[in-house]
Amino acid sequence: MNHEFTYQRDRMVxxxxxxxxxxxxxxxxxxxxxxxxxxxxxxxxxxxxxHALPIGAKQTISQPYVVARMTELLKVExxxxxxxxxxGSGYQTAILSxxxxxxxxxxxxxxxxxxAIDRMRQLGLExxxxxxxxxxxxxxxxxxxxxxxxxxxxxxxxxxxIDQLRPGGRLLIPEGGRHEQxxxxxxxxxxxxxxxxxxxVMFVPLLGRHGWEKEQ
Numbered sequence: 001m002n003h004e005f006t007y008q009r010d011r012m013v014x015x016x017x018x019x020x021x022x023x024x025x026x027x028x029x030x031x032x033x034x035x036x037x038x039x040x041x042x043x044x045x046x047x048x049x050x051h052a053l054p055i056g057a058k059q060t061i062s063q064p065y066v067v068a069r070m071t072e073l074l075k076v077e078x079x080x081x082x083x084x085x086x087x088g089s090g091y092q093t094a095i096l097s098x099x100x101x102x103x104x105x106x107x108x109x110x111x112x113x114x115x116a117i118d119r120m121r122q123l124g125l126e127x128x129x130x131x132x133x134x135x136x137x138x139x140x141x142x143x144x145x146x147x148x149x150x151x152x153x154x155x156x157x158x159x160x161x162i163d164q165l166r167p168g169g170r171l172l173i174p175e176g177g178r179h180e181q182x183x184x185x186x187x188x189x190x191x192x193x194x195x196x197x198x199x200x201v202m203f204v205p206l207l208g209r210h211g212w213e214k215e216q
Contacts, residue, residue, distance in 0.1 A: 005036050008048035012064050015050050021068040029098035030068055035061075037119060038089040057109045059204055061089045062151065066201060073185060073198070074147050074172050076100050083142070085135030085161065086151035086206065090116030096149070097125045104128075104142045106135035108208060136208030138164040145169060153181040153203040158210035162186060162193060174203045178212065 013031050021027065036047035038061055043053055052060040062070075071092070076082060076099040087093055087107035093116060096103045105128065107113040113132040120128045131139070135150075136158040143164035150161070150173035157173050165171050165188045174181035175197070183198040205212045 005034065005044075005048060009035065012048040012050065016065050016068045019065050019069075021065070021072050023072045025099055026068055026071045026095075029071070029095045030064065032098060033091065033094045033123070035064070035091060037122070038091040038094075055089045055112070057112055059088050059109065059112060061091050062203070067092050067095060069199075070149060070151075070172055070183065071095055071099070073183065074149055075170060076147055080146035081142070081144075082147045082149065083139055083145040083161070083164065084149045084151065085138075087113055087116045087130055088151060090119045090130070092149070092151055093128055093130065094120065094123060094125055097128050100127070100147070102127050102129070104139050104145070105130045106133045106139060108132070108134055134208040136160070136206060136210035140164060148172070150174065150206060151203065152206035152211070153178065153201075154206040154211045157184070157186055158206075158208075160210060162188070174201050178205050 013027050036044040039047045039053050050063050050065050052063045055061050080100045081102045082096050082100040084105040087105040093105045110132040113130055117130050138160040144166035146166050146169050148161050148171040153174040167188055169188050171186040173184055175184040180202055185196050187194045
């Protein structure tokens with residue numbers, strides 16, 4: 001474990017826990033991943049504050065509480081295969097890697113994808129595979145997935161992602177307009193797909209064939 005910023009990381013986890021995240025596995029995963037390695041070097045002093053930060057290419061690393069809350073809602077188990085749509089810096093990817101058997105992550109911006117791959121190697125996270133691709137079409141070669149996490153806001157859940165979800169699986173996506181969404185969980189049941197909406201969030205738009213067509 002990287003011991004730099006240990007005090008700040010522990011404080012971040014306590015803040016997240018204080019806001020209601022109680023899953024011990026999620027909290028331990030966040031305690032084990034050095035968040036400062038996922039932000040631009042000149043912003044490392046701000047890495048453990050409970051706020052989003054820019055990472056370039058008009059993208060952000062989500063605030064720690066949102067990462068923790070989404071991970072908790074996803075209910076990842078140790079044997080699961082997880083698809084993440086929107087790798088970004090790779091921080092959420094790394095958290096998922098501590099909880100799942102395999103993590104497959106798609107990022108449409110190739111520079112971000114390549115930087116995230118380097119970070120996974122640096123941290124020795126060998127159960128992660130990242131590819132630069134339009135995440136809204138999913139990753140059919142690796143489907144079905146037990147869990148799917150979308151880390152950008154969409155008008156609705158892309159149908160290919162629902163199709164690639166294993167029966168009994170769970171998909172979490174920020175769904176709504178371009179500037180505010182709600183965390184929505186889709187559960188694939190025998191009798192169909194059940195949707196439930198939760199708290200308000202604000203994510204960058206999910207761009208792609210089955211998301212928003214282009215940036216405003």
